[in-house]
Amino acid sequence: MSNTFATRLKQLRINLGYSQVGFSEILDIPTASYRKYEKDVREPTLSVVSKFFLHPATKDSALWLLTGEQQVLSSEPQAPAQPPLVFQTDMEQSLINSIASSLEFIAHMKWFTPGTQAGYQDYGHIILRDLKPLLLQDSATHDEKRRA
Structure with missing residues (x-):
């Protein structure tokens, strides 16, 4: 490469x-x-x-x-330079997927058109409705981990 x-x-x-x-x-x-x-x-x-x-x-x-080289902060030999990796948790990926699906639905229904005033409160409620089960599930999982 x-x-x-x-x-x-x-x-x-x-x-x-x-x-x-x-x-x-x-x-x-x-x-x-x-x-x-x-x-x-x-x-x-x-x-x-x-x-x-x-x-x-x-x-x-x-x-x-x-x-193509990382900044050397010490005198020790450095491994070949690689960019940092950013990992997303399953919850974050689920959240992203749910938001994307909601926004696609909103656009598909033509509930707004570019150049007009959009009802962002309504869109926020729709997105929150779709995300609420995920948020509640994550909250329950977090509580279980805290008790353990």
């Missing part, structure tokens, strides 16, 4: 659990430009590179992303 900026960028994005669109959005980079960086068609500008150093999700990996 090559060790270019493009391959490291893709590896970082995947390890953080983002799609290309999601990753470009959190970094405030146009998606079309981001895709070109990841395909090694275009080099990022300094302003784009700075976003990796400033964003909380990527700042610890920014040096690795640019150079």
